[in-house]
Every structure is written in structure tokens, then in C-alpha cells.
Amino acid sequence: MTTEPLLHQARELSERLVSLQAPIRILDAVNWDRSVRETFFRYQGERNPEVDRDYYANRPLGFEPAELRQAFSDLQRDVVRQLGQLNPMTQYMSKMCREYRDVIRMLEARGTREFHNLSVELFGDSHDAFHAGEPTLAELADMLQQPLAGLLASDQMPEEPKDIPAAEAMRRLQAQVDASMPDVPVQIMLSDGILSDAAAGSDRIKLNQDVLFSQRELDILEVHEAWIHVGTTQNGLAQPWLTCLSKGTPSATITQEGLAVLTEIITLKSTPRRLAKLVNRVQATAMASEGATFIDIYRHYMAQGVSEDAAYTMAQRVFRGSTPEGLPFTKDLAYVKGFVLTYNLIRVAIQLGRIDRLPLLLVGKLSIDDFRLITELYDQGVIAPPKFVPPHFRDLRGLTTWLSFGRFIGQLSFDQLERDYGSLF
Template identity: 70%
Template sequence: MVEQHLLDSARRLSDRLVQLQAPIRVLDAINWDRSVREEFFRNKAQKLPQIDAQTYQAKALGFDPKELRQALSQLQRDIVRELGQLSPITVLMSRACREYRDVVRMIESRGTPEFHELSVELYGHPDDVFHAGEPSLTELARMLRQPLSGLLSTDALPEEAKDIDASDAVAQLQRQLDASMSELQVQVMLSDGIVSDASAGSDRIKLNQGVKFSQRELDILEVHEGWIHVGTTQNGLKQPYLTCLSKGIPSATITQEGLAVLTEIITMRSTPRRLDKLVRRIDAVAMAAQGADFIEVYRQNLAHGMNQDEAFTLTQRVFRGSTPDGLPFTKDLAYIKGFVLVYNLIQVAIQRGKIDRLPLLLCGKIAIDDFATLSELHDIGVVADPTYVPPHFKDLRGLATWLSLNRFLGGFSFDQLEHDYRGLIS
């Protein structure tokens, strides 16, 4: 067990970290004004948006980058001094201090080549591989497209109509969350200040008031934004000592998005088009990383069947923080990259008989690389069990069975199966 005075110090230092990172709003700092979209379509999608470093510098950040970096460095020194260089708490919180400093540096470098380089350090690159000799993220996306293309081309799996107005969607999603997350108070509200269709905060989910939703999309938002993003935030806030687990560093963002995508799939909420959308994000990032400009990526998105608004939104996601002819912001790799990392961790935990460890994925916003450290801290009473646990993690028997069978079935040769069963499927 850890001595109480060290636990008290950990709580105080953790609260300092939460306070220091509070003004950092990456997406607010890098998003483009709506006028950029309007101007792009006024020019009939023939002219690159007028975005440069000066455009970003005109945005007020709400903090002094140099002072914040210095404060984070001082906090890291204080953590080491008070808790010790080798303490697992120090390991966890020092990583957060380092990543937040890199985030601040990335924000400072908006509109310059360094922005992309720091983005790669934090979120990865489309050419990254999980193990030597294995497919890159770009190649994995290509492999996923093959089965998806057949599913998307069939009339047997039509997409549900987007026929629910935003105000009605708020009421419907609120009812769903009240039923499935009764342990927490989660509020759903309208917003006209978000670029995406929806976004999650610490205790609320915002829906874009200019968007219509399908019931399937609301089901996905319930588990993705509600069960995972809001749920893990609230679990982090309820930690007795490491309240900083309520805030997501970039490496934790990768885990978060991967866990959310896995949850969509396990609960049967996801669809082929939803997965294709995540794969296309990797395609767009990879294309920009190879030197394609905004218009080239936009046109490629149109060629993939997106309408003009969808194509612009995805392309904007890739180039936000950068320039329309610069290298991309790579955060959108997090969904598939995180899915693979979380899936593999769960598989190994099941095979090693450590399935009881898996709810720790929900104790806050964690990075996969910190899982062993978190397990150690849980064993000595520093990290508490998650307060809110989604249904599929409350009873792990179904999850364990599904993943075990999936691993077993994955050993079959698909080419041989296709040959054997071709005559049965006409």
C-alpha cells in the first residue's frame, strides 16, 4: 500500500495537471470558420481555401503557450521530487505532462510544416505498422475496403433514412441514455458551434442543430459518445487520487476511439457504411501525407461516393491546423489504430486468463501503453474500479466467448472456404 501522505500529494499534483490542461482546446484552435466552406463552394470547388499561419494566429487561444509549457515542465519536476522517479504514479503523470507540452507546441506551430510532424508524434502516421513485416495502417485500410465494397454495393443492407430533426434527436438520445446510463447524469443538447454532427463533453453530448439523424446514428452515438467518452470521463473524475484520468492525452485519445469503435461493433450498432467512413479517413490522411492538396483529396472523396458536404467535411478534418497544400493532421488515424490496439489487448488478456483486468480500460481516459502501470496502481489501491461500466463489460462472458471464437475462426483459410462454399451461395 502507498502511504497516505504520498496519496495526498498525488491528488494535489493530479488536480494541478487537470487545471493546467483546462484551457487547451485543440479542435477550437485548429478548426476553420464556416466562411471557408462557403467561399470554397462559391468558387465551385476550384480554388484552394485561403488558410495560412496568420489565419490561425488570429485565433485567441485563451492561454500563453510559453507560460503553459513552462508550468507543465515545473509540474513534472514537482511530481518527480514529491513522488519519486520510479513511482508508477510518476510514470503515468509524467507522460501526461510531456504529451500536453507537445500538444501546446503543435498548437503553436499551426500552419507550418512542424504542425504535421508534431501531429505524427502524437497520433501516428499512415505508414506506421504494429509489428515489423505487418501491414501499415494504409494497407490495413485497403484490406478492409475489399469486404466493405461488396456490402456497400448490395441492396440488402440499405442505410436508414436520416429523418429525425436535431431537436427530436436530442429528446430521443436523452431517453436512451437515461435508460442505459442511469448511474450518471448525461445531458443531450443542441449546438450550432460544432463542425461535426455530434461531440461529447464531460457530462453532455452536443448534437449539431443543422443536421438530421437516423435512429441507427443515435444508437451509435449512445454507445460511442455516451458509454465510452462520457462514461470514461466521469469514471476519471470519480478517481480518489488520479483525477487527471478524466482528461485525455493524445495517446489516450487513440485508446478512447478504439474502445468506442469496438463497442459499436460488439453491440451490433455499427454498419458497413460507418466502418467505411472510418477507413476513408485513413485514405484521406494517407493521400495528404503523400503530397495531395485539399482539392485533390476533396475530389477523391467525391469519387468514393460522398456528396459535396461530406467530401468537404472529411477533407477539412485532414487539413485543419495545416494549410490546404500542406501535410495533414493525423488524429483521424486514431479510430482504426486504436481499434486494433484495444482488440489485441483484450485478446491477450483473455488468452492469459486476465479478463478481470479489462474493466480498467474504463477507469478513465488511458493509453494502452499505461495499462500495466494502471494495473499496478489498481492493485495497491491508487486507482479505483470504474463507477460506470457499459453492459458488455459488466458481464464479460459474452465478450470473451465472441473474441475467443473469432480468434479460432480466423485460423481458417478464406480462399479455401470460398472455394468450398461457392456452390451453396448463388
Template identity: 50%
Template sequence: MSGPSPQYLAQVRELSDRVVEAQRPIRVLDSIKWHRDLREAFFASGCRELPRVDVDYYRERNPLDFDTAAKRGEFREIERDIARLLGQLNPVSVLMRRICREYRTVVDLLEARGTPEFGLVSRDLYGSASDVFHAGDPTLADLGTAMEDTLVNLLRHDSMAEEEKTITAEQAVEMLNERLLAVFPDAGIRVLLNDQMTADAAAGSDYLKIRSDARFNQLDIDVLEVHEGWVHLGTTLNGSTQPYCTFLGKGPPSSTTTQEGLAVLTEILTLRSSPARLYKLVNRVRAVTLAEEGANFVEVFDYLCTNNLSPQESYSITTRVFRGSTADGRPFTKDLAYMRGFVQTFNFLRLAMSEGKLDSLPLLFLGKVTLEDLKLYRLLLDEGVVTPPRFLPPHFAQMKGLATWMSFSRFIASLNFDQLQADYSGLL
């Protein structure tokens, strides 16, 4: 069977490059961020006054670098050309046309900053805490509640206390530059200081930004190495070096759940995570849940402060939930991706291991993929339209240890925990 023609592959590359170029000025997190003066004003008020954020705030402080109507029209034109040149049912056509539609929705999201519509569009893109994992299963909100009790019990133990954050941003840059150079020796990865960001760290296309006034401990550095480095930078590099499907180097909202889930899973599998780290992720779910139920910024902040988080941590999580919206509006629901993605990716891993389909697992690192599309990517890999990932984290590059561990997971998960608790309680 002959492979795709050079003309076809050239068309795929041209259309893919157009998608990449069209999305370039769309920077979701930069467009919805809250600046440092809001934090200062909030704490100056004794943490009692709602941050003053509205439509004008975003337009003045975070102006968009593109015309929204023209950008939507650009993606419509690309989508029509994809269907015209590749057909309706072609796998690459299906993927790229959906991505074009997603980016149009992202434009809608940014256009709606500071309005009630923002939260509704966010829910369309990133889901809701009331979503279930599978028919009849608990919701994401239920997951947050269920895990909270276990993690609180763990965190009462002295051995679970976090180390003091004594590593400066400058030291973190030096340490991570050394580590990522060893992992990506020829990729030109850079770790840089940045004094404009709100998060402690964030990955870009070929760089990792560290907030200049952030402080870290050794476990934070370990987590950043695998979460931002191995997964986020790794999948970006794998996607951007694809010969034809260059769109795999960019992450539309549909890839967020798989990407963040894969990153959290990697933290856990490599023993880099901790109950304190997981507790923060669970509290992001709880914060989104409360905001969806109508709680405002101060009410969510107060809840987190009473849940063993510092005022600084509580402000950071609450800001993540309300950015793009108003302080009493519908939330930005992207932070649900971490726990939702972990559960979905872990279940996929369990199923692939139990059925011996190990060839499917490296597909997770082709680029910014989603679980739902892996069958299409398997087809495209077999046809030579996409190429295998250049970089795989060690536990995926050599899966014997991972496969051994996962072999028990299905059986262990089937055990009745209530009965186990009754049988073992006398041992504790």
C-alpha cells in the same frame, strides 16, 4: 502489507489536480477548427479553389486562451515537482510526467498551426498512415486499402443502404437525453444543441453536443449512444471521480487511440455499427494517407467524391484531415486513431480472453487510459491508488456472451482465407 499513506495519496491528488488545471485552457479541436464560411466559399467555387487557411487564419479566428511559453513552463514545473515528491520510478510519477511532456507537445502543435511544422508534430502525437501494427505486419494505409474493396462490395447491396436522415437535431437531443439518463442516472449528463461546431456531435466532460443543423437516422442515434455516451462520457466520468488520480478524467493524445478504438469496438460488438459507418472511418485513413503522400485539399476531396461519398461527406472528412494545417500542407493525423485503435483493442481483448485474464478488461474504462499502461493501472488498483470504474457498458459488465463469442476468434483468424474462398466459392 499496508497501503499507501494518507500523506502520499494527498500528494498524488494535489499533483494530479495541478495537471488537470494546467491543461484546462488547451482545447485542440476548438483551436484548429475551420468555420462555416470556408465551406460556403469552397462550394461557391465549384469545389475547385483551395480553402484560404494560414497562420493568420488560426490566430484571428481561433485565438489561444493562454501564453504558449508560459504554459510549457507550467508543465515543466509540475513535472519537476512530480519527480521531486514521488520519485522517478513510481508508477503514478511515470504516468503523470509523461502526460506533462505530451501536453507540452500539444502546445507545440497549436503554436505551429498553419505552418509545415504542424503536420510533423501531429505525426509525433497521433502517428502516421505508414505505421505498422506489429513488426512485419501491414501498415494502417494497407488496412484502409484492404478493407475498402470488401466494404464497397457490401454497400452495393440494397439492404446495406442507409436510412434517410429524418431525425432533427432537436429530436436527437431529446432521444439521447432520455437514453443517457437511463445509463447515467445520477451523473448530470446533458445533451445540448450547438451551432458553432463542425462535427455532427462531440462529447465533453459531462455533456454531449449536437450540431443544431445536423440530421440523423435511427442508426446514427444508436451509434452516438454507445460511442459518445457509453465510452467517451463513461470513461470521462469514471476518470473524474477517481479519488486521487483525477488526471484520468482528461484525455492526452496518447489515450486517443485506445479511446477511439474502444468506442468503435463497442459500436461493432453491440451491433450498432454498419458497413456505411465503417466505410467512412476507412476513408478517413485513406484521406490521411493521400495527404501524407502530398495530395492537397481539392485532390483528397475529389478522391472521396469518386468513392461513393456525397460532396458534403467528402468535405467533412477532408476538413478533418487538413484542420490545423493549410489546404496543401501536412495533415492532422488524429483520425487514424479509430481504425488503429480498433485493431489494437480487439487484439488485446482476444489475448485477454484466450489467457483467461478477464480482470484486465474493466481497466479499459478506468478513465482516459492507454493499452500500454494497463499493467501500471493494475498495480495502482491493487494498491488502492485508483478505484474500479463506476460505470461499465453492459457487454463488459456481464462478459459471458462476449467471452463465448471471442473464444472462437483465435481459431477462426488462423484459417487460410484464400483456401476458404476456394472451398466456399461454389456455394455463393
């Protein structure tokens, strides 16, 4: 039985965890600054960027690694001593402490092969398979690439024009989010310091001020960044005891991105080009794992008709934290990997008649592997239900019907369907 004093102890320990992880900014620590881009294009993109271990050594992490690792070890020890080794709260917070220690080690190893090795431990590898004998992530990406190529070549599915300046995009997205998340404070703002088109924080979404947006992209940002990333952060902050649910470890990032991609698809906001971008990230990571350099990946994107600037940005995502001739940072596998894991969890929940559990995916930033602990803590009253729930999780009838029917259709032979229907086209 969880007593009130024990819950207050858990809250104090959780707040310590939140405080300890505050200075850890993975992407800030691994991204390359603007001068690297400028030098690359000064040489017309003919030689690899000038990034090595010394480059990272001159970019402070903002914390002393040995001290912070020790602080996480001390916290984990106190969690066990105060809450008990078998307590599910202990198991959850202990796992977070271990992951953050691994993150610190990974950031210490920037510019070395060990950085890649620790990245694989935290985010996975492109050659991982979900089960023995099944396709790897890289093979799944190749399988998705084939139908997407046909869709992208079709004149019937043109992409919406990117003609909305960032300032106007900010105003439009703010209005959309205010309407769909009226009880959640979300601020849309402009930034010149992010690598991607947009990035979510705990209560804000930054838009790259140098980018033009389409309305479709704003719709995707609403459901991906606002509903999932900001929404789950705010749900975690609203927890009465385990406020650390507002902070995402690498394993939680995989589930977060999977939920966000699934949400794009379920709400019909995603596009073939958007999915192709996610597939390309897996393929580029796989290429780098097999020895491709920055220049190889850059030219790979250029051959697909991508602009020089976009090709640089996409290649940089693969090698940030590493070197242009080194092995990749594998975080970009999270989108496809997380989608598969999350999709399968929801399908099994439907099959077992436990759809009532699905909103618990939104109580904070959690990993699929944590789901059993989360449900146990929810049943004990330690974890509160999510404060914000997106429409497709609020009313599960559409989601469960779609996935149930999809399971039935998936059992039909597609080869036979092609023979039956192919002549009609």
C-alpha cells in the same frame, strides 16, 4: 507502500494537472471557421480554401504557450520530487505532462510542416505498421475497403433514412442515455459550432443542430459517445486520487476511439457505411501524406457520391491545423489504430486468463501503453474500479466467448473456405 499523506499529495498534483490542461482545446484551435467554407463554395469548389499560417496567427489559442509549457515542466518536476521518480503515479503524470507540452508545440506550429510532424509523434502516421513485416494502417484500410465495397453495393443492407430532426434526435438520445446510464449525469444538447454530427464533453453530448439523424446513428452515439467517452470521463472524475484520469492526452485518445469503435461493433450497432467512413479517414490521411491537396481529397469524396457539403467537411478534417496544400493532421487515424490495439489487448487478456483486468480500461482516459501502470496502481488501491461499466464489460461472458471463438476461426484459411463454400452462392 503508498501512505495516506502521499496520496493526498498525489491528489493535489493531479488537480494541478487538470487545471493546467483546461485551456488546451485542440480541435477548437485547428478547426476552420464558417467563413472559409462560404468562400470555398463561392468559388464553386474550384480552388483551395484560403488558409495559411497567418490565418491561424489570427486565431488565439486562449493561453500563452511558453508560460503553459513551463508550468507543465514545473509540475512534472514537483511530481518527481514529492512522489519519487520510480512511483507509478509519477510515471503516469510525468507522461501526461510531456504529451501536453508536445500538444502545445504542435498548436504553436499550426500552418507549418512542423504541425504535421508533431501530429505524427502524437497520433501516428498512416504508414506506420504495428509490427515489422505487417500491413501499415493505410494498407489495412485498403484491405477493409474491398469487402466493405461489396456490402455497400448490396441492396440487402440499405442504410436507415436520416429523417430525425436534431431537436427530436436530442430528445430520443436523452431518453436512451437516461435508461442505459441511470447513475451518470449526461446532458444531450444542440450546437451550431461543431464540425462533426456530434461531439462529447465531460458530461454532455452536443448534436449538430443543422443535421438530420437516423435511429441507427443515435444508437451508435449512445454507445460510442455516451458509454465510452462520457462514461470514462466520469469514471476518471470519480477517482479518489488520480482525477487526471478524466483528461485525455493524444495517446489516450487513440485508446478511447478504439474502445468506442470496438463497442459499436460488439453491440451490433455499427454498419458497413459507418466502418467505410472510418476507413476513408485513414485513406484520405494517407493521400494527403503523399502530397494530395484539399481539392484532391474533396474531389475524391465527391467521386464516391458524397454531397458537396459532406465532402468539404470530410476533407477539412484532414487539413485542419495545416494548410490546404500542406501535410495532414493525423488524429483521424485514432479510430482504426485504436481499434486494432484495443482488440489485441483484449484477445491477449483472454488468452492469459486475465479477463478480470479488462474493466480497468474504463477507469478513465488512458493509453494502452499505460495499462501496466494502471493495473499496478489498482492493485495498490490507488485507483478505484470504474463507476460506470457498459453492459458488454459488466458481463464478460459474451465478449470473451466471441473473441475466443474468433481467434480460432481466424486461424482457418479463408482461401480454402472460399473454395469450399463459393459454389454455394
